[in-house]
Amino acid sequence: MNRFIQALEKHFVPIAGKIGSQRHLVAIRDGFVLIMPLIIIASFAVLINGLPIEAFQKAMASAFGETWKQLGSGIWNGSFAILAILVGIGVSYNLAKSYQVNAISAAVLSFGSTIIFVPPTKDASGLTLAWLGAQGLFVSILIAIIVTELYRRLVKVKSLAIKMPKGVPDGVARSFADLLPATIIFILMSAINLIINVLAKISLFEIIFNTIQKPLTSILSSSLPSAIIVAILIHLLWSFGLHGTNILGPIMDSVYLPALEENIKAFGKGVAATDVPHTITKPFFDVFVHMGGAGTTLALIAAIFIVAKSQQYRMMGRLSGAPGLFNINEPVLFGLPIVLNPILIIPFILIPVVLTIITYLAISSGFVPKAVALVPWNVPPIISGYLVTGGAISGVILQVINFVIAVVLYLPFIKMGDNQAVKQQENAS
Amino acid sequence: MRILLLCSAGMSTSILVKKMQEAAQKKSMDAKIWAAPASQLHDFINEVDVILLGPQVRYLLSDIQKQAEPYGVPVDTVNPMHYGTVNGEAVIEHVLTLKK
Numbered sequence: 001m002n003r004f005i006q007a008l009e010k011h012f013v014p015i016a017g018k019i020g021s022q023r024h025l026v027a028i029r030d031g032f033v034l035i036m037p038l039i040i041i042a043s044f045a046v047l048i049n050g051l052p053i054e055a056f057q058k059a060m061a062s063a064f065g066e067t068w069k070q071l072g073s074g075i076w077n078g079s080f081a082i083l084a085i086l087v088g089i090g091v092s093y094n095l096a097k098s099y100q101v102n103a104i105s106a107a108v109l110s111f112g113s114t115i116i117f118v119p120p121t122k123d124a125s126g127l128t129l130a131w132l133g134a135q136g137l138f139v140s141i142l143i144a145i146i147v148t149e150l151y152r153r154l155v156k157v158k159s160l161a162i163k164m165p166k167g168v169p170d171g172v173a174r175s176f177a178d179l180l181p182a183t184i185i186f187i188l189m190s191a192i193n194l195i196i197n198v199l200a201k202i203s204l205f206e207i208i209f210n211t212i213q214k215p216l217t218s219i220l221s222s223s224l225p226s227a228i229i230v231a232i233l234i235h236l237l238w239s240f241g242l243h244g245t246n247i248l249g250p251i252m253d254s255v256y257l258p259a260l261e262e263n264i265k266a267f268g269k270g271v272a273a274t275d276v277p278h279t280i281t282k283p284f285f286d287v288f289v290h291m292g293g294a295g296t297t298l299a300l301i302a303a304i305f306i307v308a309k310s311q312q313y314r315m316m317g318r319l320s321g322a323p324g325l326f327n328i329n330e331p332v333l334f335g336l337p338i339v340l341n342p343i344l345i346i347p348f349i350l351i352p353v354v355l356t357i358i359t360y361l362a363i364s365s366g367f368v369p370k371a372v373a374l375v376p377w378n379v380p381p382i383i384s385g386y387l388v389t390g391g392a393i394s395g396v397i398l399q400v401i402n403f404v405i406a407v408v409l410y411l412p413f414i415k416m417g418d419n420q421a422v423k424q425q426e427n428a429s
Numbered sequence: 430m431r432i433l434l435l436c437s438a439g440m441s442t443s444i445l446v447k448k449m450q451e452a453a454q455k456k457s458m459d460a461k462i463w464a465a466p467a468s469q470l471h472d473f474i475n476e477v478d479v480i481l482l483g484p485q486v487r488y489l490l491s492d493i494q495k496q497a498e499p500y501g502v503p504v505d506t507v508n509p510m511h512y513g514t515v516n517g518e519a520v521i522e523h524v525l526t527l528k529k
Contacts, residue, residue, distance in 0.1 A: 016488065017488030018488075020486075020488040020489065021488050021491065021492045023492075026489075026492070029468075030468040033466065033468055097471055238485075241484050241485060241487070241509055242485060242487075242488060243436075243437050243485040243486055245437075246437040246485075246486065247488070316513070316514070319514070319515060323441070323444055328440055328441045328444070329441075330436075330441035330442075330444075330485060330512065331441075331444065331512075331513050331514070331515060332513070333485075333513065334485075334510065334512045334513030335510070335512070335513020335514045336513065337509065337510070337513055339484075339509060378438075
């Protein structure tokens with residue numbers, strides 16, 4: 001086991017590190033981080049609008065009139081409905097920043113370029129709103145990266161910079177410096193759009209959505225094997241002390257956020273939370289598997305309190321309990337430690353896989369509703385189980401069942417690790 | 430001394446920040462210590478003396494070193510064991526060796 005871990009540390013960790021610090025993936029991740037507050041607010045706005053408690057709905061309607069729901073749908077329009085645009089701006093901004101070129105210029109150019117590709121509505125009176133939202137996510141990220149890469153190269157070309165005479169204010173000079181690069185980028189983007197429209201008769205958005213985004217989302221958000229692979233990858237990375245959820249973030253967000261958006265949208269239209277389309281979303285893991293943080297470590301802490309006798313384990317249990325309630329588990333991961341610990345890595349990877357399977361079965365059998373709210377990852381269990389399912393007690397019950405199973409599975413391993421710690425303690429004294 | 434701790438959301442490192450502040454106070458050090466998400470480094474790069482990374486984002490080390498180099502700010506990872514046991518004193522000692 002030790003040799004196996006060493007081999008993985010030598011070959012797997014550097015690759016994971018490269019992926020985790022890859023410039024474009026970091027920019028995509030930070031683009032999602034940027035818009036997360038908006039998405040969370042919007043998700044709760046829909047949740048409140050659609051809360052299946054009749055007394056609440058009646059009270060709101062009688063207090064504020066039937067139009068009270070427009071407050072929530074307005075918030076939706078400004079956030080989830082233009083998800084692709086917002087993420088694209090964030091990706092471009094962060095990527096440009098990493099190249100140390102004018103980030104806001106790059107972001108504005110990417111925004112404009114994305115709009116170039118959005119097909120107009122049939123009567124040509126506006127843009128097709130659907131492509132500005134989750135459906136257009138892949139295209140907007142792609143365009144943000146291409147435009148920013150072009151921009152940072154073009155602004156470095158000396159002959160493209162229009163020189164202003166001395167005495168012209170800095171801001172004015174800078175806007176002229178961008179003029180030729182922007183012209184080239186816009187002509188190029190519009191030409192590509194024109195060629196695609198003429199040759200393929202459909203927009204770039206439709207092509208990418210139908211050939212890549214839709215198949216990928218439907219595989220990852222509904223098949224159990226893909227969920228198990230995600231769970232294993234996250235916990236394998238964490239086993240080496242690398243932030244698994246963070247490294248996989250750009251991929252998970254790109255696929256799971258559009259899936260969740262479809263769920264929330266359907267729920268907002270009055271579809272029951274059990275009947276919305278996608279089973280596996282990011283909250284699926286955050287709420288039902290990562291209780292106390294990756295590895296369901298809240299259960300591990302409980303197991304420590306039940307069986308552990310060594311000072312080391314009991315101290316780490318006390319230290320990690322409070323942050324664990326908010327799903328922060330770095331103290332126990334690095335302090336116990338779980339990281340690179342051949343005994344604890346086994347349940348740390350195994351238990352999330354078991355819980356993923358149980359959760360999948362509970363949701364696909366209809367016992368627990370699907371995720372219809374983006375619950376932030378740091379919301380404590382019980383509350384998160386209630387909110388994510390659109391206010392279903394069965395969500396809380398599933399969390400309790402998962403928790404108990406995780407505690408039972410952790411117990412023998414904690415006992416083993418604790419025995420070792422007790423021996424070390426005796427040897428030391 | 431201005432010490433910035435970076436992790437993915439700035440939350441787990443904020444537990445350590447409190448212990449480091451206590452340790453710095455004991456040594457009567459004049460220290461400003463705070464935590465932030467790694468993605469917000471550019472907001473603070475002008476106003477820090479030392480940057481520490483949580484071990485869970487140690488794969489960002491070379492990237493952040495590159496960002497901090499023009500400003501002459503040293504960057505290092507927190508020792509995982511110090512991090513896990515929230516040993517503020519040990520981390521302060523580590524900072525002092527970085528900033529000599």
